[in-house]
Amino acid sequence: MAEPYLPVDVVFHPNWWQRHYGLSFDRDxxxxxxxxxxxxxxxxHLLYERFGDLGLGQKDAPRRPIIGPILMGSGYIxxxxxxxxxxxxxxxNPWVLSRNLSEAEIWDLEVPENIEATPPxxxxxxxxxxxxxxxxxxxxxxxxxxxxxxxxxxxxxDYFIDLIENQALVAHLHQVIxxxxxxxxxx
Amino acid sequence: MQSRERLLTALNHQEPDRIPFDLGSTQVTDIHALAYxxxxxxxxxxxxxxHMCDAVQQLALPDADxxxxxxxxxxxxxxxxxxxxxxxxxxxxxxxxxxxxxxITHRRPRPDGLYYSVVEVPLGxxxxxxxxxxxxxxxxxxxxxxxAGLREQAExxxxxxxxxxxxxxxxxxxxxxQRIVGMENIMxxxxxxxxxxxxxxxxxxxxxxxxxxxxxxxxxxxxxVISHADDYGTQASQLISLAMFREQIKPRLKSIFACLERxxxxxxxxxxxxxxxxxxxxxxxEIGVQILNPVHIRAKGMQPAALxxxxxxxxxxxxxxxxxxxxxxxxxxxxxxxxVRRNIEALAPGGGFVFSTVHNIQADVPAQNMVAMxxxxxxxxxx
Numbered sequence: 001m002a003e004p005y006l007p008v009d010v011v012f013h014p015n016w017w018q019r020h021y022g023l024s025f026d027r028d029x030x031x032x033x034x035x036x037x038x039x040x041x042x043x044x045h046l047l048y049e050r051f052g053d054l055g056l057g058q059k060d061a062p063r064r065p066i067i068g069p070i071l072m073g074s075g076y077i078x079x080x081x082x083x084x085x086x087x088x089x090x091x092x093n094p095w096v097l098s099r100n101l102s103e104a105e106i107w108d109l110e111v112p113e114n115i116e117a118t119p120p121x122x123x124x125x126x127x128x129x130x131x132x133x134x135x136x137x138x139x140x141x142x143x144x145x146x147x148x149x150x151x152x153x154x155x156x157x158d159y160f161i162d163l164i165e166n167q168a169l170v171a172h173l174h175q176v177i178x179x180x181x182x183x184x185x186x187x
Numbered sequence: 188m189q190s191r192e193r194l195l196t197a198l199n200h201q202e203p204d205r206i207p208f209d210l211g212s213t214q215v216t217d218i219h220a221l222a223y224x225x226x227x228x229x230x231x232x233x234x235x236x237x238h239m240c241d242a243v244q245q246l247a248l249p250d251a252d253x254x255x256x257x258x259x260x261x262x263x264x265x266x267x268x269x270x271x272x273x274x275x276x277x278x279x280x281x282x283x284x285x286x287x288x289x290x291i292t293h294r295r296p297r298p299d300g301l302y303y304s305v306v307e308v309p310l311g312x313x314x315x316x317x318x319x320x321x322x323x324x325x326x327x328x329x330x331x332x333x334x335a336g337l338r339e340q341a342e343x344x345x346x347x348x349x350x351x352x353x354x355x356x357x358x359x360x361x362x363x364x365q366r367i368v369g370m371e372n373i374m375x376x377x378x379x380x381x382x383x384x385x386x387x388x389x390x391x392x393x394x395x396x397x398x399x400x401x402x403x404x405x406x407x408x409x410x411x412v413i414s415h416a417d418d419y420g421t422q423a424s425q426l427i428s429l430a431m432f433r434e435q436i437k438p439r440l441k442s443i444f445a446c447l448e449r450x451x452x453x454x455x456x457x458x459x460x461x462x463x464x465x466x467x468x469x470x471x472x473e474i475g476v477q478i479l480n481p482v483h484i485r486a487k488g489m490q491p492a493a494l495x496x497x498x499x500x501x502x503x504x505x506x507x508x509x510x511x512x513x514x515x516x517x518x519x520x521x522x523x524x525x526x527v528r529r530n531i532e533a534l535a536p537g538g539g540f541v542f543s544t545v546h547n548i549q550a551d552v553p554a555q556n557m558v559a560m561x562x563x564x565x566x567x568x569x570x
Binding site for chain 2: 098100156157158161164165
C-alpha cells in the first residue's frame with residue numbers, strides 16, 4: 001500500500017552538526033575511509049536519538065560504505081578536477097573558490113587527459129577501493145554538479161557577460177565541463 | 188595652509204603641507220550614525236542629536252566640533268533629494284517603510300536596522316514599455332527649493348577656510364535605473380532592448396541636466412568640487428562589459444561632465460564607482476573625470492601603487508586611505524595604522540591624493556580603529 005504522504009528528507013547544515021555535536025567536515029570527512037564510515041554512522045545515530053520520533057536517523061545504525069556528500073548538499077569534485085581550489089571547512093560545506101579565469105585561460109581550458117590521475121579522483125578512487133575491499137559494495141553517489149554552476153566557478157561573474165557577448169567562449173567552456181562530467185561518470 | 192588651499196594644491200597634483208582629509212563631505216565619504224556617535228565618545232566630544240545627510244544610508248552630517256577636532260578639510264553641500272528630504276517613514280511593525288518621490292519603497296528593520304533597502308520599484312513590470320517610462324511621474328529636479336540655503340552655507344564654510352563639494356542630486360543613471368525598474372530588469376533591457384533602456388537612461392540624464400542647469404548658475408562660484416556617483420565595478424570585475432558601458436552609459440556620462448565643465452569650469456569633477464573599475468578608468472579620464480573615488484583598494488585590479496603609477500598624472504585619488512571591508516572593521520588598531528601607512532606611501536607622493544576611507548565608515552567599525560586611522564594620518568600624512 002502506498003504511503004499517504006510524500007517522503008521527506010531533512011538535511012542539516014554542517015554548522016548545525018558542528019555546533020551541537022562537534023562533528024567536523026574537513027577534507028578527511030570526504031576522503032578518509034575510517035573517519036567517513038564512523039562519522040556517517042554517528043550522524044544517523046544522533047539524528048535518531050534526537051528526531052527518531054519524526055522518522056529521522058536510524059536505530060542501531062550500521063556502518064555503511066558511503067561515498068559523496070551524503071547528509072549534506074554540495075558539489076565540488078568536477079570543479080576540483082578542473083583546477084578550482086576547494087576550501088574544506090569544519091562547520092560548512094566544501095567551498096569552491098572561483099578561479100576567475102581570463103578569456104584566454106578559458107580558451108586554453110581542456111578536459112584533463114587522464115582524469116583518474118588527477119588528485120581529487122585519485123583520492124576518491126582510493127576511498128572507493130578501501131571501502132569496497134572492506135564491505136564488498138558501495139553506496140552513495142559522486143556529485144557531478146551542473147554545467148552552469150561549474151562554469152561560474154571557473155570563469156567567475158564574467159560568465160554572465162559572456163552569455164550575452166561571447167557565446168563562442170561559453171560554448172567552449174560548456175563543452176569542456178560537459179566532457180569532464182561525462183568522463184568522470186563513464187569512468 | 189588653510190583647508191581650501193591644501194585641497195586645491197593636492198587637486199593640482201602638488202604636495203601641500205599635509206594630505207587633505209575628508210570625512211562627510213559626500214554620501215560616499217561619510218560615516219554611519221552609530222559609528223559617528225562612537226567616534227564622538229572616543230574623542231571625548233559631547234553626545235549630540237545626530238543630523239543625517241542621508242537618512243536612507245543613515246549617514247551622519249559631521250558636526251563642526253568634530254570637523255575642527257579632526258582637521259577635516261572639506262565640507263559638503265547636499266541638495267534636497269529623496270535621501271535627505273521628506274523622509275517620512277511609517278511604522279509597519281517589523282519595519283520602517285518609506286515611499287520616496289520617485290515611487291520607490293524603502294524599508295529599514297525596526298527597532299535598530301542599520302539602513303533602508305529598496306523593496307519595491309515603481310516600474311518593475313515585466314511588460315514595461317518606453318511609453319510607461321515617459322509617462323511616469325518624475326521628480327522635479329529643476330525646482331530651486333532643492334538648493335535653498337546652500338549658497339549661504341557655502342559662504343559660511345568658505346569664511347572658515349574650508350573647501351566645498353557639491354553633491355549630485357541623485358544616483359548615477361545606471362544605479363538609479365536599477366532602483367526604478369529593478370536590477371534584473373535593467374540588465375535584461377540593456378542586453379535585449381537597448382532602445383527601452385536608452386529611454387530610461389535619457390530620462391534620468393534629462394533630470395540630471397535640468398538640476399545642474401538650475402543649480403550651477405547659483406552655486407558654481409562657491410564650490411570647488413562637484414561629485415557624481417554611479418557604480419559599475421564589483422569585487423572581482425564589472426557589472427557590465429566594457430562594450431556595454433561604452434555604448435549605453437559612457438555617452439550619457441560624457442554629457443553630464445560636459446555640462447559640469449560648461450557651467451562650472453573651475454570646479455573639479457569627482458566621480459565615484461565602487462569595485463574594480465580599472466578597465467574603465469581610461470574612458471573616465473577621456474570624458475572629463477578628474478577625481479576618482481572611492482579607490483576600492485581591496486577589489487581586483489585596484490592596487491593603489493599600480494593605480495598611482497598608471498593614472499596618477501591625470502587623476503586625483505580621493506579615497507583608498509584605509510580598507511573598509513576587512514582592516515577597518517575587523518583589524519587591530521596596529522593593522523589599521525599599517526594599512527594607512529601603506530596606502531599613503533602609494534598614493535600621496537606628488538600630491539593628487541585626498542585621504543578618505545574606501546566608501547563610508549560602517550556602523551560596526553570600532554572607535555579605536557577610527558582613532559588609529561586618524562592618528563596614522565597625522566603621523567604619515569605630512570609632506
